[in-house]
Amino acid sequence: MAMATAQSNPRAIARWQDFLQLLKPRVMSLVIFTALTGLVCAPDRINPILAAVAVLCIAVGAGASASLNMWYDADIDAKMRRTRGRPVPAGRVQGADALALGVVLSLFSVMLMGMALNWFAAGLLAFTIVFYAVVYTMWLKRWTAQNIVIGGLAGALPPVIGWAAATGGAPLNAWLLCAIIFMWTPPHFWALSLYTSEDYAKAGVPMMPVVKGASSTRLQILVYSLLLIPVCVAPAFTGLGGAGYLAVSGLGGLVFLLLAWRLYRSHAGEAADPRNDDGLYHVRAGARDARNLFAFSILYLALLFATLLAEHLMGARPLELFR
């Protein structure tokens, strides 16, 4: 599909910037941030050069899986407003080239991680790439409304890989960082899909609002938000976070819950009744509630990881409330 698109546009010339775009640099920067947090929070200190190599490997691995995703999903991307300008559906890069880039970078990143750090971290990195490119992209995304719930594991693993790179293991606290991102993913993406569900429906992607409707999606966002906040606060009780972390996760969690509750009570994602001006107003107001939760979810996750990072870099004492 992707190759056909590219071949139908013979004048398209691939520049190096197009190949860089295949790696989704913005997602890479988030992966670098969470992986670095896992690496810094780990109790063992490693050589800074090796730490930088570990983060580089994780970032390149994330970029490789993004390239594989863009190769496979070119048909879907071409139908959605948000993604139709990507290099493969736009015809600037051949699908086969995106595939080759993804495979080569995957191999390089996993092998370098194994040789420079340890093979446990390399194995986790390989698992993450395969999980995102095969389990999520090729299977879950087109098959089930739970696609981003299960597929979210791929985005949640970088801090565990970072921790494993530093220590060669992955204890409970490393998996707690993973659990935070894993539980954060559904409310984050479903809030986004509530105001972009038309695009997903057009592309045939079974996102939750398309399959179960807006009302069910808003309820599930609220339920996941209620489950998320205790997980986010938990590091303050397991010797990972300090007093600052407890304050940020607790207060931010309350704001998160408030926004999730407002979204639940709204009409976000519903089709407006053209005969009724009030209905249109409620739907538009609901879209604002969805945008608010989506935007705050990004800020909340960033604050949680930034606080943990800052506390560990400054040597702040963890609370260890249950120890």
Added chain:
Amino acid sequence: MSDPNREDDAAAKARKGRNIAIALGLVAFVILVYVVTVVRMGGSVANRPF
């Protein structure tokens, strides 16, 4: 109609950019492997049986 020579120029420029990017990537990888080897082996680099 577009000028075919101009299109060739653009294609050549894009190819040159890609080639430079690949070259820089390979050089960076070689340096990376060298540095990682030195860091991992440390002082033992020169202290081994031949």
